[in-house]
Amino acid sequence: MNFENNLSFARQLDNNDPLKEFRNRFIIPEANGKQLIYFLGNSLGLQPKATDAYLQRILNDWALLGVESFFHATEPWMDYHDKFTKTLAVVTGALPHEVVVMNQLTVNLHLMLVSFYRPAGKRYKIICEAKAFPSDQYAFETHVKHHGYSMQDAIIEVHPRQGEYTLRTGDILDVIRQHADETALVLFGGINYYTGQLFNIGAITEAAHAAGAMPDLI
Numbered sequence: 001m002n003f004e005n006n007l008s009f010a011r012q013l014d015n016n017d018p019l020k021e022f023r024n025r026f027i028i029p030e031a032n033g034k035q036l037i038y039f040l041g042n043s044l045g046l047q048p049k050a051t052d053a054y055l056q057r058i059l060n061d062w063a064l065l066g067v068e069s070f071f072h073a074t075e076p077w078m079d080y081h082d083k084f085t086k087t088l089a090v091v092t093g094a095l096p097h098e099v100v101v102m103n104q105l106t107v108n109l110h111l112m113l114v115s116f117y118r119p120a121g122k123r124y125k126i127i128c129e130a131k132a133f134p135s136d137q138y139a140f141e142t143h144v145k146h147h148g149y150s151m152q153d154a155i156i157e158v159h160p161r162q163g164e165y166t167l168r169t170g171d172i173l174d175v176i177r178q179h180a181d182e183t184a185l186v187l188f189g190g191i192n193y194y195t196g197q198l199f200n201i202g203a204i205t206e207a208a209h210a211a212g213a214m215p216d217l218i
């Protein structure tokens with residue numbers, strides 16, 4: 001396909017998009033009576049129209065049944081975590097018994113840091129993306145300080161090159177190699193919340209393992 005930088009070509013692409021019907025399933029905010037063009041799918045996406053009814057159903061169950069909702073709600077609450085594993089396994093490329101839905105993101109990040117950040121001797125640094133989500137940065141700080149290190153010393157942020165906005169995979173891998181013997185953990189969100197950059201997690205993971213940044217989990 002030859003791209004053309006004009007409105008009619010963009011409209012033609014929209015028209016041929018097999019997912020175009022899904023647009024109607026979301027509430028699109030408006031300004032001055034016009035729908036906004038919303039690019040923030042990488043962070044907080046649009047509210048699906050169906051969400052309201054789902055939440056209302058849960059509130060109704062809670063109102064009518066109280067704590068019994070765990071067992072007798074329209075969709076009993078007790079085993080929610082099991083219900084999502086099949087679909088989440090497809091999204092993450094994992095097996096259903098390898099994933100679980102629980103908590104909010106920051107709680108999970110703390111739990112993972114407890115398991116995977118095991119600084120020892122010279123190996124105590126965390127390599128991460130510059131401009132990680134703010135609450136992610138506080139989580140890194142908590143664990144680094146908990147182990148007695150300072151942020152300035154223990155956190156290595158990979159920055160875009162001057163005049164660029166996203167990280168080059170080669171630059172990330174170079175930083176990992178440069179700090180191979182002092183890296184305890186390499187921590188990248190799959191997609192940067194700010195730029196929407198999708199990181200090459202496979203290559204980053206391989207480089208981290210080659211650098212020996214593998215906690216000895218027992």
Ligand SMILES: Cc1ncc(COP(=O)(O)O)c(C=O)c1O
Pocket residue numbers: 043044104105106107133135136189193
């Ligand atoms: C990368 C990232 N980290 C952390 C958070 C915070 O999530 P929570 O409020 O579930 O802890 C978000 C929320 O959008 C996020 O995108």
